[in-house]
Amino acid sequence: MERTLIKDLRGKIDQTVKLQGWLQTLRDQKKMQFLILRDPTGLVQVAHWKPNDEILASNIASLGAETALTIIGKVIDNPVVKLNQLEVQLESLVVENLAESPLPFDPFAETLPALDYRLDWRYMDLRRAYNYLLFQVQTTMEMAMREYWLKHDFIEIHSPKLMGTPSESGAELFSLDYFERKAYLAQSPQFYKQMAMAAGFERIFEIGPVFRADPSFTARHMTEFTGVDLEISWIDSHEDVMAFEENWLQYVYARVKELHGEAIKETFGVELVVPQVPFPRIPMRDAVEILKSRGYVLPADKKGDIDPGGEREIASYVKEIYDHDFVFLTDWPIGVRPFYHMRLAGDETLTRSFDLIANGLEITTGAQREHRPEILAKQALEKGLHLEPIQYYIDFFRYGCPPHGGFGLGLSRLLMVMLNLPNIREAVYIFRGPTRLNP
């Protein structure tokens, strides 16, 4: 017999069906046993008249909550039952996997354990419908991203995560033994995305792991996370990259709203707003002035940079003035940007770069890249870098590489913003942090 999902039971009144799921609650009475069965699509009451089968009854009596069951029974329309006015009269039951009792915690209790404890028992925590929906949304997000990319002629790449030389600064880098030498875990696919531009791929994306040996303990950092990266050729400036990103994100939001808007409202209490394009753009120079005018005091050593508090302040300014949840902060000073960001024509102290702030959280950094090898090398030297380890990268641009740019976006950060989650550890399947390597 084929399995029936709980959501489809209404259409199977008076038929015998097979259900598979978890024992959410057992109410064992003198003559009757009620098993509340859960599968990913819902809950249903299974009723057993004990005198029918006393052996089965005593079997059921011993079942712990969360036991995995296969149940066969007849679907009955019963207005008395509060749970969807529906019940299944039990005919037979197979215990697929008994749940030990007591459970480490009850995922369906009124008060949940602290997040850190729940992460210890992540597979129990993930049984909550809340988490199921969360990852359905993430799946749709990624699907929508890909739909949009494929419509726009993108190619997917998978760049290596084992590196022989540190890309960029060398800080925040995990190193490991690699036979007789040292290897590093990629803290960005940056160089390889650009290599694809040199390869003539023109438009590429990658969704893959990123590693940062960054000992930060915040609600928005992880040492391993999923990066969403893209790179496009033949751009005129970073404006082209921003224009692409906002349209792409608008599409992603629209798709998520289309498929999960109702469920998100119900479960997360969030009315998903598909963002209007274009997103507001504020050059950093103006952003600093805006903060000043609002009385926000930036730390003295910031030199054109903005701290997270300032980012939140700008976000609320944008909300007030533009009624928008997103804002591009553009034209960052060279001091706070990597050497490969192209400089702004007319002001060599600024870069053709941007961050995307969503509800006050930084979710993206992007830029037009410097594709002229001499200038790139010069900028690297200015930053105090040695050319030798990055020479292979500079060489990408020696044999005909189009002007290009792109961005990187944190998948979990986007999910966090979209569902208004307080902590990124809830927005990721398995969290990795400085003191968290298990499970």
Place this chain on the structure above:
RNA sequence: GGGGGCGUGGUGUAGCGGCUAACAUGCGGCCCUGUCAAGGCCGAGAUCGCGGGUUCGAACCCCGUCGCUCCCGCCA
């Protein structure tokens, strides 16, 4: 890496110098009942993170340590 906060039965909390450590939930037993956030009674379960100190007396005060957490730095 810097600063603040918190560690009490399985879990969530209360107690903050005199406790035989309280409550809820979960767990075990019994009773009642077509139950449905079920109800009632009984019971097991914590040397109050760990180490040291102050005190007649420490879960409570002090120091150290470990863990967690939040903020800052840094970032996606």
